[in-house]
Amino acid sequence: GAVVSQHPSWVICKSGTSVKIECRSLDFQATTMFWYRQFPKQSLMLMATSNEGSKATYEQGVEKDKFLINHASLTLSTLTVTSAHPEDSSFYICSARDPRQGREQYFGPGTRLTVT
């Protein structure tokens, strides 16, 4: 099956700093990747849809200047949380779609961000 990796698995940073999270499709080319955020005991919340070679599409209420998304290649998308604050502490999960496998989204293992 299709494999998606994320790095780092967890990160602790100080308030005001920026953090970059990488999402890679390891054995397929993903034209579309998705970034989700999940707070404890809540469901996934789609933040943005990332298309290779074009600007990401952000969901309503998600600040595009705060959550910078870059999808520079067919196997890599990055999410940068700029000027992080404690309320940004969350579980960030990416997923990717393999065009050969239909509509299923394959999820990365997630990145737990803690902002102190």
Add this chain to the structure above:
Amino acid sequence: GQNIDQPTEMTATEGAIVQINCTYQTSGFNGLFWYQQHAGEAPTFLSYNVLDGLEEKGRFSSFLSRSKGYSYLLLKELQMKDSASYLCAALDSNYQLIWGAGTKLIIKP
């Protein structure tokens, strides 16, 4: 608006059968997914239905009725490791996944 409804929490006994229901209202429909998510982990794919009927895959089965906007996930011979949240998600006309809030399944010995 688009909406997915599923129970917040269910409890079942090891070895038993449990059915988790999901109703959906979406702008267009291109299929329904079930994912399993253990605490602190990312979701993993369980099933995808786009046609009416029952799809069986080992201990897990998923059913879809497009006319009723209804799906269920059936888990048989429950094991303790099945304790997890089960997420229902519908694919709308723009091929965007609309997620339910998830059903936390608690398995008791």
